[in-house]
């Protein structure tokens with residue numbers, strides 16, 4: 001078992017990260033840049049509608065709520081579609097994807113990110129992960145509201161971190177008054193590992209559930225599930241819940257985030273007809289024709 005200090009530095013030590021990324025993956029955006037957009041949100045430089053959705057999110061994501069949503073969507077009885085079909089369906093969704101000032105179509109985000117990885121020679125499994133990582137936003141099309149589809153995710157069942165944007169909104173979350181849940185560790189054991197922790201429900205957890213029995217790389221599953229856990233990934237909080245496996249896997253989430261948070265500045269693809277053969281092949285490498293949603 002690793003101690004908390006080692007964990008903290010492994011997760012948060014920028015220098016260590018940058019060295020790791022540089023030797024292994026070549027050109028990328030620095031962690032500082034990645035953090036910038038998040039600091040904007042935290043500095044409340046965001047649009048009122050985004051603030052309103054974050055408020056609703058912080059107030060309503062309780063431990064019990066999350067269990068109900070996992071139960072509901074874990075059945076995977078919301079239709080059968082191929083990955084490509086779902087990518088095309090993303091066009092029906094238009095939301096503020098970050099900060100409020102950037103309106104990005106979901107399909108463009110997926111291809112922009114995947115193409116940017118491709119140009120930089122990232123491995124095929126990571127490109128595939130980029131392509132599918134936000135497909136859980138299908139929840140919008142199933143009628144779910146923004147507060148339970150997007151936004152940063154956080155553990156429920158223990159104290160909410162002050163590093164989460166707009167932490168004061170948690171004052172009105174019933175779990176903040178529940179003695180079982182409102183201590184640092186709440187219902188969890190130190191370093192129990194994130195797989196044993198319940199998180200606020202959104203597209204991340206949903207897509208993880210859709211994919212978890214399909215034999216995908218464990219790194220892919222981890223990225224799908226935790227790519228919005230910013231208070232830990234960008235602020236180094238919650239390290240007392242992490243185990244060795246989390247530390248190992250988080251390296252990949254951080255590589256991934258360099259693209260997720262910045263690829264919207266990359267040139268827009270896309271002549272989809274030109275790209276389709278490559279992505280058809282990539283999808284077929286990892287997925288059956290149709291999967292359950």
Ligand SMILES: [Fe+2]
Pocket residue numbers: 133134203227228
């Ligand atoms: Fe996402």
Ligand SMILES: [Fe+2]
Pocket residue numbers: 109133134260
């Ligand atoms: Fe994304």
